Amino acid sequence: MKPYSVEVFCDVFQNLKKGEQPQPDFIRISVNPDHWWPDSCWTAILHLADKTQQNCLFADYDTFQRFKRQVETKIHLSGVVSDWAEWLDPKGGDIRKLFAYLLANPKPVAGRPPESVCPRCETPIWQQAGMRRMEIDAAYQARPLPVYCLTCGQRFKHETGRIAYQATSSAREAHRIAKALELASSQPTLQESELAAV
Ligand SMILES: [Zn+2]
Numbered sequence: 001m002k003p004y005s006v007e008v009f010c011d012v013f014q015n016l017k018k019g020e021q022p023q024p025d026f027i028r029i030s031v032n033p034d035h036w037w038p039d040s041c042w043t044a045i046l047h048l049a050d051k052t053q054q055n056c057l058f059a060d061y062d063t064f065q066r067f068k069r070q071v072e073t074k075i076h077l078s079g080v081v082s083d084w085a086e087w088l089d090p091k092g093g094d095i096r097k098l099f100a101y102l103l104a105n106p107k108p109v110a111g112r113p114p115e116s117v118c119p120r121c122e123t124p125i126w127q128q129a130g131m132r133r134m135e136i137d138a139a140y141q142a143r144p145l146p147v148y149c150l151t152c153g154q155r156f157k158h159e160t161g162r163i164a165y166q167a168t169s170s171a172r173e174a175h176r177i178a179k180a181l182e183l184a185s186s187q188p189t190l191q192e193s194e195l196a197a198v
Contacts, residue, residue, distance in 0.1 A: 111168055
């Protein structure tokens with residue numbers, strides 16, 4: 001699979017006049033979806049950044065640019081984790097906990113393929129916005145063994161040539177997965193959102 005772009009939008013608060021909204025700025029990295037190391041870890045860092053600070057709230061541009069530069073150059077993973085631990089883990093800046101998240105063992109996907117979602121962040125794996133059933137099946141056939149989640153970096157477990165999956169074991173879980181798939185189908189695609197921004 002060709003390189004894939006993972007991005008997160010961050011709100012930066014600096015020189016804001018009263019009542020002015022922060023301008024979102026983005027951090028974008030290019031990852032190789034076929035090799036988990038180290039790109040699944042960089043993907044996980046961006047996901048943590050997005051989730052732990054309500055869409056990445058930065059007080060000033062210098063701090064934001066420092067984080068952006070360190071992440072986008074993808075050179076020193078453990079340096080980023082230790083420099084930004086308190087920010088990535090607001091409940092105590094626990095470096096061991098952060099590495100446990102970044103290097104989590106491969107897990108079965110949730111739900112039977114191709115209607116499966118990531119077991120950690122619940123992003124649909126093969127389904128994208130506006131896809132018809134045939135297209136979802138084709139996406140699964142084309143790439144039946146994804147290595148890791150391109151949203152949160154969770155690795156997927158494989159077994160004897162197929163992806164391992166956890167069938168839904170309760171009505172509640174089935175509902176959760178259905179909801180995630182439904183949400184995904186109503187999200188704009190990347191191309192659509194990019195076009196809207198032009
Ligand atoms: Zn995920």
